[in-house]
Amino acid sequence: MPSVLITGANRGIGLELVRLFAQNAWRVFACCRAPEKAADLQQLAADFKGNMTVHSLEVTDSLSIDALAQSLKEETLDLLVNNAGIMGGERQGVQEMDFGAWEETFRVNTIAPFRIFQGFLPNLKRSSAPKVATISSQMGSLSRESAGAYAYRSSKAAVNKVMQTLACEMAMENFIITLFHPGWVKTDMGGAHADITASESAAGLYEKMSNLEPGDNGKFFIWNGEEHPW
């Protein structure tokens, strides 16, 4: 049974990814900040009792990452999905910028995916074909010119570079490290007017993430499996 660890699993795209991986008989380690409040996730864990567990994880906290890594140290991880993310606050403009929120956005969207990769590297190395999929955004693409959302855009552009660099470094060890734009998705983040539902996005993401090949290492994909321009 292949295994996957997913961050930010209590709502939005993360929750739908958990559902799909569990339905398709993956061993799922579903992570969120407050498992006791994650009613939908706990219901899924009850539905898929044999192959899914819920774990506490604050992605910016190295103690939280270390504690989970320690409790899972005997487990093999075939796929790590860095999904947890934040928008970066209301004030992200030239006239008014919340610099504290910008820093927090980098902690969550850019630094945490690397930190989590590092924390679970021993588990990934137990896999014969270790893979990492980080949910980025088209808003971080340098070839797409658009104004505003400085904190969010820069954090996603930076995580793209972090993961591309990691892909170069880990290629010799047969890792496949990828990035995904999930679409504009109807979640708390994407809002009600977005293009697609979380289950539509997750279906496309699942299809590609579960069929990653060595040639995909270091690539940025759209949720439908097509490549995204950097």
Ligand SMILES: NC(=O)c1ccc[n+]([C@@H]2O[C@H](COP(=O)([O-])OP(=O)(O)OC[C@H]3O[C@@H](n4cnc5c(N)ncnc54)[C@H](OP(=O)(O)O)[C@@H]3O)[C@@H](O)[C@H]2O)c1
């Ligand atoms: N929705 C879109 O249109 C869209 C478009 C492009 C990219 N994305 C990306 O897709 C990913 C998922 O987004 P979404 O739309 O599903 O967002 P969402 O509904 O707002 O969910 C965000 C998830 O991230 C978790 N999270 C945030 N900060 C965290 C932290 N410090 N530690 C642990 N978990 C944390 C949240 O947990 P809590 O419930 O505890 O806050 C929640 O589970 C994000 O990386 C986002 O940037 C989304």
